[in-house]
Amino acid sequence: MPGAGSARAVGIADAASHFSSDYFTARERFRAAANSAKARLYALPLAAPGPAGETLTIDIAWLGPTAARAVLLHTSGLHGVEAFAGSAVQHALLSDPPATGPAGALALVHVLNPWGMAWLRRTNENNVDLNRNFVREGEPWEGAPTAYRMIDATLNPRSPPGRDFFLLRAQALLLRHGLHALKQAVAEGQYEFGHGLFYGGKALQEAPRRYLDWIEAHLQDARRVLAVDVHTGLGKWAGEMLFAESASGESRMESLERGLGRRFASGTQATREAYVIRGGMGSRLVQALPRATVDFVLQEIGTHPALTVLHALREENRWHHYGAGTLGHATKERLREISCPSDPQWRRRALAHGVGLARAAAGWIFRRDHDH
Secondary structure, eight states: OHHHHHHHGOOHHHHHOOOOHHHHHHHHHHHHHHHHTTTTEEEEESSOOTTTOEEEEEEEEEESEEEEEEEEEEEEOGGGGHHHHHHHHHEEEEEEEOOTTTTTTEEEEOOOOOOOOOOOOOOOOEEEEEGGGGOOOTTOOOOOOOOHHHHHHHOOOOOOOOOOOOOOHHHHHOOOOOOOHEEEEEEESSSTTTTTBBOOSSSSSSHHHHHHHHHHHHHHHHEEEEEEEEEEESSSTOEEEEEEETHHHHHHHHHHHHHHTTBBBBBOOOOOOOOOOOOHHHHHHHOOOOTEEEEEEEEEESSSOOHHHHHHHHHHHHHHHHHHTTTSSSHHHHHHHHHHHHHHHHHHHHHHHHHHHHHHHHHHHHHHHHHO
């Protein structure tokens, strides 16, 4: 099946022009590009301030009729520091938006976790991993994998960043538990260790709540929704992995694969590269839009090996909780680089993956809208 190579060619110079250096620059450029594209703009202000006390917002650009029947919902920055690539993809899309047709709309949701992007953290102001925070209504906000409890002291030491032979200790844990079991236990999501990694919280956080409220208010007329959520850090360097959730089972998943010209990793079983999570955004979107058929695609663009990424997250987490937590520290800069490598070739390929998938998604959902 065709992949990113079938996307429009994105030169290195062009790719560089779409990436921003920080959250506020990215937001300003996104708004300017949305205005140039004659998009309808929404801003959802949040209570938590930026590093200098600034107001932070989730910004949404809407192209197409307000009562659209088919909507492509493209989101970035659910894990704040991962937003740089997704923001670049959205800036590129606004410079040359895909055609939506008379009954379709494209909604670009810019940085669902602006606090995390502004502070160079994966989590929000309450240390909540927002892609573990969309717990379905009626499910408990509690629990942690047994293996996570066993390795919490290694994963989340109560001390500032420093050399403590983490990689050697991690290798020992891998030998004891196995790669797949350990990866699943660490990244599944936990609801007990508030200062720990992959913490899902004890209640729905402000940004997810504001976003879900906006979805319910503005997608009432939608009957088909395809959501694409951009992440970085999982998988091979500059490679692409896709995970899908569908309201209609395996047959619909196969239809989605054919329509997008891409294959998906399992969304329900742990694999060599992936894991199953609790509290992911996809299942909650299905609940929020009961009158629509909702398909959800999570796009991962790989950066570094899993232990390298985990170590960067661990050290920044230590700096936040047991150091000064300020910007400019080596752990912050390291996590930014791990999440969005400055390598020009990586950025070119990341942009090609992101734009290519978004255009394939637009072609599929808006073509189906014409056909039906």
